[in-house]
Amino acid sequence: MANTSELAVCGVNDHEDEGNEFMTVNKVAKKDRHKICYKCRDINQKLIILFRNEAYCKTCYIDLIRKKFKPNLAKCRDASRPSRESENVVIALSGGTSSNVMLELIYQNTTNAQKSKLFFKGNCVYIDESSIYPNLKKDDIEVYLKKQCNLYGYPLTIIPLENIFGDNPENREHRVKMLKESVESFSSQTSREDISIFYREQLLRKCALELKAKRVIFGTSSVSLATKVFSLASKGRGFTLPNEVSISNQTEVGGDSIIFNQPMKEFILKEIYIYSRNVIGDLPTQFSSWNAPAKQSLNTLCEDFVHTLQDISSQTVYTLLRSADKLVTPTLDNNFYCSLCYCHLSTHDINHINSIKNVKSTNSNNNNNNNNCCSDNSSCSTTSTTNNSCCSTNNNNNQLSNDTLCYSCRILVKENRNPNLVLPKYIYENSKSILTTAQLKNEIKDFLLDDNDD
Amino acid sequence: MKIKVELSGGLELLFNKIKTHEITFDDKKSIPLKDLIIWMKDNLLTERENLFIVDGTVRPGILVLINEADWELYGGIGYDVEDGDNIIFISTLHGG
Structure with missing residues (x-):
């Protein structure tokens, strides 16, 4: 050498x-x-x-990464707050290298900072997806995350993905079954991956609200975001692409505003892994078997494509993200969002909802009309007595209007092969709320004063 | 020559779940990295070679470190592995 x-x-x-x-x-x-x-x-x-x-x-590199991360983390703060007032945030951990490096970098720029400390009150949250990914080494990941969170002094909350159907400990097995049915009923692996991501994000949103946090910080790397540029466009999610790959993406649902931040946007995977190797050390392997050939889904195919391009030209990822930064989602109405993925609806979709005269006459998803959530009645009878039960919103409320879905989610829902599929309660509630709001607005629109009127 | 090969990020799953391999080449003083990868494919890899090797080099998305340093500092695939070197392969695919 x-x-x-x-x-x-x-x-x-x-x-x-x-x-x-x-x-x-x-x-x-x-x-x-x-x-x-x-x-x-x-x-x-x-x-x-x-x-x-x-x-x-090594020394200069570690210093460089910490300094480069700091301005991005500063963007994850509410600018209107006094600089020394701690802001409550949720730190989303997946157990992977990027999120673990992010956790360490947050610690270095907050608790451990010698000067110009940023004030955050971090709450780590790990969504356990082992019920749909059986080869996920859940125990190893949880032990490691508990150790790391203890080390940095952040509380850790572990939420199983099946909690998207409620959190009653007595019917866990039933919820796992529902989650599996809900995910496996989609014909393509891409849709299965997407629906699990939506469920995960919803659980994080809900957890943030419970913890009185307005932000969820993700460890998404620039390579993952560049992959999203391709995969979102391929899946018909171009309208929401600028929001989803930006450092800050705000969704406002029913008056609750939650911001998803991605402060690792500046770093490619090589930089993250080398930092991790030099600062954090060995991380547990996430899966017990290699589960993702490139052609498994659109998401993995796009990821493989970005890696290949990045291998040919090291500027690929930055160029893609710079191009995506120039895209702008038009000004939107916060009252209209997709019931499933929470992205903003397009003007065309909003106009369509506004034109609906009667909520009851909307085209409901045929797969979700008044279906019993439980295929076996015995299980249903044990769960229906609790508020958290999957059955609590049965009958008239289990209607999902396709009009309240974004273009991409409409395609996703069409892929469902199970006529008895029941989706999580929040989706039906969102759908109903959007239609009711639109109808009420329609009814009073002739009596509203224009802002420009004296 | 004697070298050490480390596999991580899930890549070890393709190599019989063994993370560290000590390799000895009695008749060589150095070996091109490209040849080492082919040797690994023929002698150590236990399943799905296309997940490790593509077009005679490591699959894009697999990070290679030479003695804990970025392989780009040493000319990437053109590097000649020498006695005592530690070659690390880390899969960055589908993680995060």
Whole structure:
């Protein structure tokens, strides 16, 4: 291996007017800059990464990442709050490298910061998806996350994904069954992955409201966001793409505003993994078997495509995200959002809902009309007595109007193969609420005063 | 020459779930990284080679570290592995 101390940095400025000689020296200078740390210039320091075409030693790299993360984390604060007042936030952990690195970086910029400390009151939340991903090494992940959260002093809440159907501990098995039916009833793996993501986000939203937090911070890397640019466009979610790949995405539902933040947006996976290896150490393997060939779903296919492009040109991810940053979702009406995924509805969809004269006459999803949530009655009778029961909203309320879904979710719902499918209660409630609001507005619209009227 | 190969990020699952492999080449003083990858495919990989190797190099999304440093610092796939080197393969696919 080349000895770093054998090579010195060449100054190129002295040779600017020397034609070919300049070219040669410039080439040497470019080559040599990968042999010495760009920041400390100490030839005795071992280099660990080529970061945006500059080489860094371990100490400088760790310092660089922490400094680069800080402004993004600062954007996750409510600007109207006094700077020393702690803001309650939910830190969403998946057990993967990106979210673990994010947790460490939040700790470094808040609790452990020597100066210019940011004030956050973090609450870590892990959504356990082992009921639909049996090869997920749930126990290893939970033990590790508990250890890390203890180390950093953040409380950890673990929520099983089946809690999307209520949280009554007595009917857990029934809820797991419902969740499996709900996910497996979709014909494509892409839709199954998407529906589980929507459920996970809804649980995080609900948990944030319970914890009186207005923000959920995710560890989504730039590579994952660049993948989203392709996958969202491919799935017909182009309208919401600018919001979903931005550092801050706000949804306001029934007066409750929750902001999803993605402060790891600046970092590609190579940078995250090398930081993790040097600062955090070994993480548990998430899955007990390799579960994702590239063509498994549209999401994994897009991810593979982005990795291939990134391999060809290291600027791919930044270029994609810069392009996505230039896209803007039109100004929207917060009263109209997709019942399933909470993205804003397009103007066309809003106009369509507003044109509906009677809520009861809307085209309900045929698969969800007054179906019993339980396929076996014995199970149903045990759950229907509690408020958290999946059956509590049966009968008249279990109607999902396709009009209250975004374009992509309408396609997703069409993929359902189970005529008895029951979705989580919140989806029906959202659907009903949107239609009722629209109808009430319609009824009083002739009596409303225009803002421009005196 | 004797080298160490580490696999993580789930990649070890393709190599009989073994994370660390000590490899000895008695007749060599160095071996091109490209050849080492082919050797690993032929001798260590137990399933689905297309998840590890594509077009004679590691699959995009697999991070390679040479002695804990980014392989791009050492010329990537063109690097000659020497005695005592520690080559680390980390899968960054489908994690986060």
